Amino acid sequence: MGILDRAVEKYxxxxxxxxxxxxxxxxxxxxxxxxxxxxxxxxDKAVIDVIEEIADVNIMIKQVMMLLDIEEFEVQNIEIAKLNRLEKRMDS
Incomplete structure (x- = not known):
């Protein structure tokens, strides 16, 4: 059992x-x-703080996905659709 599994199980x-x-x-x-x-x-310090918080958020997103039984492919499909929409806006 990985650390994220353990955290989700415990908390x-x-x-x-x-x-x-x-x-x-x-x-x-x-x-x-x-x-x-x-x-x-x-x-410099502000950038380091942003990096640290991004890392924390990434860890928590993985746990939220585990808690809500969200598969990576579900997120990826929506990301692709949103990126396609952004690309259309950029090309307009």
Whole structure:
């Protein structure tokens, strides 16, 4: 059993709350990056913070998928459709 399986088994649906928290932390990290850019400050730390939060969000997305029994191909199919729609907008 992998670490994500163990986390889902141990914490169950509480991981949905954790996913929301990690998503909120990513929003905050992006906001801090934008503020640093706007104030012409060094963005190195802000970028590292965004990277760390992206990693946390990626981990939580995997657990949400496990909890909700979502298969990777389901997400990929929707991603393809959304990318195709974006491409059409870009070509217009």
């Amino acid at each position: 169950g649906e509480r991981q949905l709350d954790q996913a929301q928290e990690e998503l909120a932390e990513l929003i905050v990290a992006i906001s801090k990056y934008k503020r640093a850019v706007d104030k012409d400050r060094n963005t």
